[in-house]
Amino acid sequence: MEVLTGWWDDYLWGAVIVAKVFAASLLLMVLFGLIGAAAKLSDNRVAQKIANGYTVIFRGTPEILVILLLYFGSAIVLTAIAQVFDPDIRFVDVPPFWAGTIAIALIVGSYATETFRGAFLGVKPGSIEAARALGMSPLQTFIYIRIPEMWRIALPPFGNHMLSLVKDTALISIIGLNETLFVAKQAITVTGKPFTMYIVVGIIYLGFSSLITLSVMGIEKFGNRTTVGAR
Numbered sequence: 001m002e003v004l005t006g007w008w009d010d011y012l013w014g015a016v017i018v019a020k021v022f023a024a025s026l027l028l029m030v031l032f033g034l035i036g037a038a039a040k041l042s043d044n045r046v047a048q049k050i051a052n053g054y055t056v057i058f059r060g061t062p063e064i065l066v067i068l069l070l071y072f073g074s075a076i077v078l079t080a081i082a083q084v085f086d087p088d089i090r091f092v093d094v095p096p097f098w099a100g101t102i103a104i105a106l107i108v109g110s111y112a113t114e115t116f117r118g119a120f121l122g123v124k125p126g127s128i129e130a131a132r133a134l135g136m137s138p139l140q141t142f143i144y145i146r147i148p149e150m151w152r153i154a155l156p157p158f159g160n161h162m163l164s165l166v167k168d169t170a171l172i173s174i175i176g177l178n179e180t181l182f183v184a185k186q187a188i189t190v191t192g193k194p195f196t197m198y199i200v201v202g203i204i205y206l207g208f209s210s211l212i213t214l215s216v217m218g219i220e221k222f223g224n225r226t227t228v229g230a231r
Helices: 008-041 045-060 063-085 096-121 125-133 138-175 180-191 194-230
Strands: none
Touching: 008 045, 008 096, 008 138, 008 180, 008 194, 045 096, 063 096, 063 138, 096 138, 125 138, 138 180, 138 194, 180 194
């Protein structure tokens, strides 16, 4: 353990960065997934084609490649825009945090799109008809009927999406984000102990994954209990 002396603070801060990336990308992933699912379920053919293209591209492209393309591509685009207003600007750097966060949210969001689409299709037609019979508006039906039933169906695969999301945060180290894997690479160059440093990273990610798994299990139990209570 002496080899880790002086690196604990760096690993702790790296774990905080992982948690921040996970939280931000989770919100974006849900947003992308819901928008994609809504587009696929809509009657608009253009929206359907865009959503289909989104899922095909991001599910079929290596994740690390998406991160690199988004990071460098966004920098090129922003630089070109900035030079229109100020030709002296040479380069606009994109924060690795946001480039990586958006990239992994887009990737996992493409899988969540199919999960949400299937969950919405799994809502019982009788529930929708009952809501209409009670005079509920489409918005009220969506909020009080579709969403509660949908999330019970989507929760098990959604838990897997969250696990994928937290593990994908390790890929952002390639663009310079100072998270746990990046810290491990720095520590290895100083200590020459790759096995020990990567073991620490593995333990940190195992902790995050275990916390997510336990949380999803607790939510599932709560959802099943309320369902049984309603019956």
